[in-house]
Amino acid sequence: GAGVSQSPSNKVTEKGKDVELRCDPISGHTALYWYRQSLGQGLEFLIYFQGNSAPDKSGLPSDRFSAERTGGSVSTLTIQRTQQEDSAVYLCASSWGLGDGYTFGSGTRLTVV
Amino acid sequence: GDSVTQMEGPVTLSEEAFLTINCTYTATGYPSLFWYVQYPGEGLQLLLKATKADDKGSNKGFEATYRKETTSFHLEKGSVQVSDSAVYFCALSEQQGAQKLVFGQGTRLTINP
Numbered sequence: 071g072a073g074v075s076q077s078p079s080n081k082v083t084e085k086g087k088d089v090e091l092r093c094d095p096i097s098g099h100t101a102l103y104w105y106r107q108s109l110g111q112g113l114e115f116l117i118y119f120q121g122n123s124a125p126d127k128s129g130l131p132s133d134r135f136s137a138e139r140t141g142g143s144v145s146t147l148t149i150q151r152t153q154q155e156d157s158a159v160y161l162c163a164s165s166w167g168l169g170d171g172y173t174f175g176s177g178t179r180l181t182v183v
Numbered sequence: 184g185d186s187v188t189q190m191e192g193p194v195t196l197s198e199e200a201f202l203t204i205n206c207t208y209t210a211t212g213y214p215s216l217f218w219y220v221q222y223p224g225e226g227l228q229l230l231l232k233a234t235k236a237d238d239k240g241s242n243k244g245f246e247a248t249y250r251k252e253t254t255s256f257h258l259e260k261g262s263v264q265v266s267d268s269a270v271y272f273c274a275l276s277e278q279q280g281a282q283k284l285v286f287g288q289g290t291r292l293t294i295n296p
Contacts, residue, residue, distance in 0.1 A: 074226075103283060103284075105286075111288070112272070112286045112287060112288040112289055113227075113272065113284075113286040113289075115283050115284075115285070118283055126283065161226065161227065163227075171215075171217055171229040171232050171276075172229070172284060173229070174219075174226045174227040174228070175226055176225060176226040177226055
């Protein structure tokens with residue numbers, strides 16, 4: 071597609087439920103990144119994909135968080151047993167390769183109530 | 184690890200005023216440097232970048248020069264407009280591993296007519 075697409079744009083979920091956030095990167099972009107932007111905070115790195123593999127998962131906050139990427143394209147970020155502190159905007163970005171500036175999606179605003 | 188420090192906001196200016204948003208960094212090696220902008224209700228957009236010392240990035244009237252001696256990448260614009268109201272993020276691209284972007288905390292800019 072023309073840009074990075076994320077869905078849903080907004081998600082309200084009850085504490086303890088699982089959620090899945092989807093990212094469709096720009097076609098042909100091999101690198102894909104997930105970031106989290108909490109209220110009043112900067113952008114926190116979560117995980118990086120090169121193709122379908124994730125060489126850097128160092129930013130995932132806990133084992134409740136996982137992500138996968140299939141076909142070198144779509145990625146899904148899954149949060150299990152959501153907690154209120156998981157409330158944030160989750161941003162996905164993609165790029166042609168290492169070190170390039172990213173193209174960001176508009177994000178998914180997650181609210182855990 | 185690598186880090187980015189930005190001038191704290193919020194910053195409020197009148198239209199046509201001169202803008203400077205300070206950004207300094209700590210990094211091993213020679214990272215690429217970026218400014219991203221987030222307009223209200225939108226995703227992050229790459230505003231400009233510089234990949235080596237003394238490079239000047241520019242776009243939409245904004246400029247920033249990569250200063251290795253002062254480890255800085257200050258954002259400037261000679262005459263701001265109301266439409267420049269947004270949150271601005273300074274970032275660097277790590278030189279190792281995933282070469283992920285490390286972001287500053289962001290500076291909220293409001294331009295009054």
